[in-house]
Amino acid sequence: MSIDKIIQKLKLQIKIIQIQLAILLLKQKLTIPNLDTPKKIILHHGGGWLDFNGVNEYHRQKWGFKSSLGYYAGYTYFIERTGKIFQARRDNEEGAHTRGQNKMSIGICLMGNGCEKDFTPEQYKALENLVTLKRCRYNIPISEIYGHNSFAATLCPSPPLEKWISKVKAG
Secondary structure (H helix, E strand, O other): OOHHHHHHHHHHHHHHHHHHHHHHHHHHOEOOEOOOOOOEEEEEEOOOOOOHHHHHHHHHHHOOOEOOOOOOOOOOEEEOOOOOEEEOOOOOEOOOOOOOOOOOEEEEEEOOOOOOOOOOHHHHHHHHHHHHHHHHHHOOOHHHEEEHHHOOOOOOOOHHHHHHHHHHHHO
């Protein structure tokens, strides 16, 4: 058998394995970290007062897609009111936070409803540090930081967070 035929046979076997893996992942509703590096950061607020565990359970019941880290939350990161950051998905793993943008973005959600009560100083500090870290790591321009409402008709991320985004973009 020629080397070309062996290579073709190996390529075909790899393709079959990829298809089998995709079928398995869909049956188990798993996501895997297989995307290019993120190109943008999209900010959200929770809209309610669920902590990370509450959001994770809500997303498990609503969508049921489990990340490679073992969580169901659709955001890449979640910041509780204490400033504690939870990572629900890897940075290069498809999220479930902004329709049409999940394969190219990092989704960061702040616990709470900024329309009712501003976020805490601890949340803002954690957000600033996280955004700076991710921008530097992936060379994301400051112009590529958005609120969820840039892509959908929603009140998210709320006026206080929109003000924060404007301030960051203004320098």
